[in-house]
Amino acid sequence: KQEVTQIPAALSVPEGENLVLNCSFTDSAIYNLQWFRQDPGKGLTSLLLIQSSQREQTSGRLNASLDKSSGRSTLYIAASQPGDSATYLCAVSPASPLVFGKGTRLSVIA
Amino acid sequence: GAGVSQSPSNKVTEKGKDVELRCDPISGHTALYWYRQSLGQGLEFLIYFQGNSAPDKSGLPSDRFSAERTGGSVSTLTIQRTQQEDSAVYLCASSPLGGRGAPLHFGNGTRLTVT
Numbered sequence: 001k002q003e004v005t006q007i008p009a010a011l012s013v014p015e016g017e018n019l020v021l022n023c024s025f026t027d028s029a030i031y032n033l034q035w036f037r038q039d040p041g042k043g044l045t046s047l048l049l050i051q052s053s054q055r056e057q058t059s060g061r062l063n064a065s066l067d068k069s070s071g072r073s074t075l076y077i078a079a080s081q082p083g084d085s086a087t088y089l090c091a092v093s094p095a096s097p098l099v100f101g102k103g104t105r106l107s108v109i110a
Numbered sequence: 111g112a113g114v115s116q117s118p119s120n121k122v123t124e125k126g127k128d129v130e131l132r133c134d135p136i137s138g139h140t141a142l143y144w145y146r147q148s149l150g151q152g153l154e155f156l157i158y159f160q161g162n163s164a165p166d167k168s169g170l171p172s173d174r175f176s177a178e179r180t181g182g183s184v185s186t187l188t189i190q191r192t193q194q195e196d197s198a199v200y201l202c203a204s205s206p207l208g209g210r211g212a213p214l215h216f217g218n219g220t221r222l223t224v225t
Contacts, residue, residue, distance in 0.1 A: 004152075034213065043114070043201055043216035044153075089153070097143055097166065098214065102152040 002027045002094050006101035013080055014109050021075040021104045023090035028071050030092045035064050035075050038087045038103065047088075048075070080108045112136070114217035116202050122223045123192055131187040131220045135204030142185050143205075143214065144177060148198040156200075159185060192224045 003026045013019050023033070032051045036044040048057045048064040050073070056065040063076040073090055087105045091098040115134040123129050135142050144156040155169040159179045170176070174192075179185040189196055199221050203214040 036216075041218070041221075043116075043218045044203075044214075046213045046215070049213050091153075097145075097155045097158050097169075099155075100145075100153040102150075 002030075002092060002099045004090060004092055004099050004101035006088075006090060006104050008104055009102070010105040010107075012107040012109060015080060015082060017080050017108075018076070018078050019080055019106070021077070021088050021090075021106070023073040023075070023101055025071045025073075025092045025099075027094060028068050030068065030094055032093045033064075033066055033073050034091045034093070034098065035062075035073075036089045036091065038089060040086075044089065077106075080106075082108045082110045084108050114202055114204050114215050116200075116217035116220050118220060119218065120221045120223075122225060125194060125224055126191055128188065128190045129192055129222065131189075131200050131222070133185045133187070133202030133204075133217060135183065135185070135202070136206075136215055137183075139204035139206050139215070140182065141205040141207060141212065142179060143203045144185070144187050145201045145203065146198045147201060147219070153201065156187070189222075192222075194224045197222055197224045 005024045007022045034049045035047045038044045050057045050066040061078040066073045087103040089103040091100045117132045142159040145153040157177050158166040161182045174190045177187045199219040201219040203216045205212040
């Protein structure tokens with residue numbers, strides 16, 4: 001059974017710092033990995049999707065990497081801003097449906 | 111067009127009552143998913159629709175839970191004889207494709223509180 005773990009569970013950083021969120025999964029036989037953002041009381045917004053054949057994806061200040069063989073992904077956020085404060089979830093697709101981690105709650109302090 | 115729409119946004123009900131939660135997916139999206147998010151927990155998969163069929167309903171926690179989808183569009187999740195442990199945020203997502211490799215688009219969820 002696929003399990004997804006995210007470390008740390010919570011993170012607080014001063015504005016302007018670069019930071020890395022970690023995601024690990026137990027079964028490397030995945031089709032893709034997605035990173036989502038969830039604001040309080042809201043649904044999930046897809047940030048980046050990495051296909052299993054890809055190593056990384058970039059969108060603005062966000063960069064996600066995937067090492068399928070070791071079962072790891074990282075989400076790198078450059079020059080963090082208070083507006084980046086949210087919970088970040090990663091999810092893997094063994095087939096369907098997606099299997100989610102519990103998320104990392106990020107606070108960026110101005 | 112508009113994103114995934116869920117209604118109601120909040121629902122408070124008494125234990126033992128039945129509730130219906132509605133999801134309007136993005137137009138043209140063939141795949142539809144229901145997830146549950148409890149406080150401090152990750153997202154728990156409930157059921158997946160491809161068109162009007164549900165090829166995977168393995169996540170439904172008990173026979174009190176059921177879901178249907180009509181016209182390849184709107185879906186309703188029904189919880190009968192609600193219990194306090196059913197309290198959670200119920201999230202719906204749709205995708206233009208089912209299965210692998212398709213990004214999901216989520217609604218804002220329905221927060222269900224069973225008193």
